[in-house]
Amino acid sequence: MRRVTKVLTxxxxxxxxxxxxxxFLAVFPIYFMVVGSISPVETFxxxxxxxxxxxxxxxxxxxxxxxxxxxxxxxxxxxMIVATGTTFVSIxxxxxxxxxxxxxxxxxGEVIGRFxxxxxxxxxxLLLIPLFKIVVTLNLANNLVALIITxxxxxxxxxxxxxxxxxxxxxxxxxxxxxxxxxSRLGALFRVILPLSVPGIVATALFxxxxxxxxxxxxxxxxxxxxxxxxxxxxxxxxxxxQTATDWAVAMSASTLSAVPIFIIVLILQRGLVxxxxxxxxxx
Amino acid sequence: MRWxxxxxxxxxxxxxxxxxxxxxxxxLIAAVVLYPMISTMWLxxxxxxxxxxxDPAEFVGLGNFVRLVTDGEFWKVVKNSVVLTAGxxxxxxxxxxxxxxxxxxxxxxxxxxxxxxxxxxxxxxxxTAFVWVWLLHPxxxxxxxxxxxxxxxxxxxxxxxxxxxxxxxxxxxxxxKGLPWTFLVLLAGLQTIPEDWYEAAKVDGASAWQMFWHIxxxxxxxxxxxxxxxxxxxxxxxxxxxxxxxxxxxxxxxLTLPMQVFTAGxxxxxxxxxxxxxxxxxxxxxxxxxxxxxxGWVEEEAQG
Numbered sequence: 001m002r003r004v005t006k007v008l009t010x011x012x013x014x015x016x017x018x019x020x021x022x023x024f025l026a027v028f029p030i031y032f033m034v035v036g037s038i039s040p041v042e043t044f045x046x047x048x049x050x051x052x053x054x055x056x057x058x059x060x061x062x063x064x065x066x067x068x069x070x071x072x073x074x075x076x077x078x079x080m081i082v083a084t085g086t087t088f089v090s091i092x093x094x095x096x097x098x099x100x101x102x103x104x105x106x107x108x109g110e111v112i113g114r115f116x117x118x119x120x121x122x123x124x125x126l127l128l129i130p131l132f133k134i135v136v137t138l139n140l141a142n143n144l145v146a147l148i149i150t151x152x153x154x155x156x157x158x159x160x161x162x163x164x165x166x167x168x169x170x171x172x173x174x175x176x177x178x179x180x181x182x183x184s185r186l187g188a189l190f191r192v193i194l195p196l197s198v199p200g201i202v203a204t205a206l207f208x209x210x211x212x213x214x215x216x217x218x219x220x221x222x223x224x225x226x227x228x229x230x231x232x233x234x235x236x237x238x239x240x241x242x243q244t245a246t247d248w249a250v251a252m253s254a255s256t257l258s259a260v261p262i263f264i265i266v267l268i269l270q271r272g273l274v275x276x277x278x279x280x281x282x283x284x
Numbered sequence: 285m286r287w288x289x290x291x292x293x294x295x296x297x298x299x300x301x302x303x304x305x306x307x308x309x310x311x312l313i314a315a316v317v318l319y320p321m322i323s324t325m326w327l328x329x330x331x332x333x334x335x336x337x338x339d340p341a342e343f344v345g346l347g348n349f350v351r352l353v354t355d356g357e358f359w360k361v362v363k364n365s366v367v368l369t370a371g372x373x374x375x376x377x378x379x380x381x382x383x384x385x386x387x388x389x390x391x392x393x394x395x396x397x398x399x400x401x402x403x404x405x406x407x408x409x410x411x412t413a414f415v416w417v418w419l420l421h422p423x424x425x426x427x428x429x430x431x432x433x434x435x436x437x438x439x440x441x442x443x444x445x446x447x448x449x450x451x452x453x454x455x456x457x458x459x460x461k462g463l464p465w466t467f468l469v470l471l472a473g474l475q476t477i478p479e480d481w482y483e484a485a486k487v488d489g490a491s492a493w494q495m496f497w498h499i500x501x502x503x504x505x506x507x508x509x510x511x512x513x514x515x516x517x518x519x520x521x522x523x524x525x526x527x528x529x530x531x532x533x534x535x536x537x538x539l540t541l542p543m544q545v546f547t548a549g550x551x552x553x554x555x556x557x558x559x560x561x562x563x564x565x566x567x568x569x570x571x572x573x574x575x576x577x578x579x580g581w582v583e584e585e586a587q588g
Binding site for chain 1: 298299301302303304305306308309310312313315316317319320321323324327382383386399400401402403404405406407408409410411412413414415416418419421424426428429430433460463464465468469472514517518520521523524527528542545546549550555558559562565566569573
């Protein structure tokens, strides 16, 4: 079905071109970053726009410098641990909660679900000092576990709502049939609903992953030594020397490599990502 | 009998299970969001320093707030936050609306287009900051090179080192990063407007501009309010790119409230002051969202 606003398309070609131009503006900094990371150092010095857009040669030196740097690899490993940990815990917690909200109606459930979403309007800096004190008291300072718990809390409300609407889209008859055959509620959830929800769970998991991979503020406060720093803190404190052109080439390589998992997720999810990101805001 | 003892106990056990399954979510939010939130609001009334961990916190009533409102520097920080938020949200909504209207028309390769455009929103903020510090760099940055090529400027501009240009740059970067979300939500909203409304208006001889004001905007009212409220709150609360791009400088010209909360707490170790600024932030956020929701609501009633 085409839902186009035909009248607005009277002069439709210039509009489409404008759209393309603006989207070029949106993408070109990322393009510069990726190309910059494989450009010769002279490209950064010469300030020739044509050359910045399309370098005469591609070199892998800076990429290699970063990719084989044990410090960078440590940051990447930490990020991977935190992001997968967060993703796993978030999915477990949110799956249970979402099933509860989707199927097991009880007083207050709906209110709690909506209330959870309000966490997205809370300024993170508001929580910093008390959370930092808790982390220190629990002996979790400079420990990746503190980051996993914090990130899980912030990803759960979103996961909860995505999964809830996914579960609601599955017909109730499936579980009821299983329960008539003697399965318990939980049995029906694990054996009937979960296998059917794999696509929804994967998409939701990737959202949790992105959130944890990108987080900056709590990582800045909770981690102090480079053996536990994640990429955002590690790279932005280690690769920032902006004195020479080589520094810039290396910085662009570190940025590009840090964003690779995000690029991959974007490619995997495509439309699903867009739908998830705009979820709720339109339907309300 | 359906409502027999068995049925009732089944219902009760389902309720219990429901509460049990939601418990981990509630516990996490209570421990990581709710408790710290209340704690910060409480600490705002105390004089406490992380440098004196053994001294008991001293109750000072509204002392911290009095110091804030009488401090001229604090109002500049509030102003910076408002300018940055208003600039970035206005930029996102205006540009986002233009792109959404342009591509809503009919678009081939929409999938790829949308996929690529989402990138600024999903890449890590430190990557965004790195790229833009390079793009804006006076010596190596392509933006200066481009502007010089077009003879718009003669000398390279040190964008992030002058008060006004630093704020303008921050607004531009925030706009760039927030644009994909704003654009996609507006586009999704546009696509729910039935085509016949425009056709009917066209039959009545309406101009494109009239149709925009009398069909598109009212139909998008709800989506617009949501976009404005959420983007305002998120930008207002945002810490990382201010920290990474300017650090609040030069000379506090881009110091925003979240940055100030962080600095007071983790650079000056002044828990009370940091908490008081955070409390002011929360009040401003709540007020802002109430005003916007109210405006959207009143208009909705006026429109019938």
